[in-house]
Amino acid sequence: MQNSRGRRRAVGPPSAPPVAEVVAADRPRDPQRDARRRRGPFRQITDFAAASGIGQKAGVALAAAGLVLTVTVPATGSVMATPLPGQTALAASVAQPEISAEAAAKIDFSRSSVVTLGDPDGKLKQLLSAQSVGSITRAASAGTLGAPLAHLVTASPFGYRVSPITGGSGDFHRGQDFVAQCGTSVLAAASGTVTFAGWHQFGGGNRIVVDHGNGLETTYNHLSSFNVKVGQTVSRGEVVALSGTTGASTGCHLHFEVQVNGEVVDPMGWL
Ligand SMILES: [Zn+2]
Incomplete structure (x- = not known):
């Protein structure tokens, strides 16, 4: 009896491979789940595939074949990543997300x-x-x-600070100030199109805005002179202006902004 049981254990088929758990373990946290739900099914499948570690191309291939991608996530699993505070584990609320795409979906x-x-x-x-x-x-x-300058040294960071102009607290600094003597070359942070090159009436002085597409823009402020015109295409690292202290500025420096869908964000999150 013992030999028989032992042999069965030795030659018996292994338990089912934990494929789903491996996928779940690789899944990064996904705070944009609700936003993604509002997108179309094709976008959902590619996003979900990318986020789940399957790989975007695999997700696209599945979508192209008209298959329904069903990913089973174990409700409880020792390999699940621990959600951060304030987050809900994906498995708890979406046990079996079922997303699909038309077989004729256009793939670019x-x-x-x-x-x-x-x-x-x-x-x-x-x-x-x-x-x-x-x-x-x-x-x-x-x-x-x-980097918008050859040498980046922060003079004043993005976010709330004491205003250098009014001395008041609670001033929200919309960009990152970098040390720059007047006349220093200011560089385009990425390729794009110049959408503004002129006087910014809200304190930026001479200001350039470069549109990088898909809702991403950078701005360069307090400039002493422009090297580019509106409508001009610029490449990453191209000298677009010389720094200055025009507008609401207490001295020569570069005020650099990054805007995402029209809202300023911390430039250091992109540099
Ligand atoms: Zn500034």
Whole structure:
């Protein structure tokens, strides 16, 4: 009897491989689930595939085949990532998300999907095209914009501070101030199109706005002179202006802003 049981254990089939658990273990936290739900089914499947570690291309392939992608997430599993405070575990609220796409869904394999680390603008375009710019995490965006000056030294960070103009507290600083003597070359943070080059009546002085597409813009303020005109295409690292102290400024420096869908965000999350 013992031999028989022992042999069965030795040659018996292994238990089912924990495929779903492996997928679940690799899944990053996903704070944009609700936003994604409002998107179309094709976008959902590619986003979900990318977020779940299956890989976007695999998700696209499944969508193209008209298959329904069903991912089973164990309600309780020792390998589930622990949700951060304030977050709900994905498995608890969406045990079996079922998302599908039409077999005839148009798939665009743009060139931007094939990039290398040596192509920073391609990397940025890929990031911006892969998901809504508002849902991009700081971990993903960090390093995707180039420095607007050859040497970056922060003079005043983004966020709430004591106003250097009024001395009042609770001043919200909409950009990052970098040390720059007047006349220092100001560089485009990425390729894009100049959408504004003129006087900013709300304190920016001479200001340039570069649109990088997909809701991402950078602005360069207090400039002494412009090297570009509205409508001009600029490349990453191109000198777009010289720094100055025009507008609401207490001295020569560069006030650099990053805007996502028209809202300023911490530039250091992108540099
Ligand atoms: Zn500033």
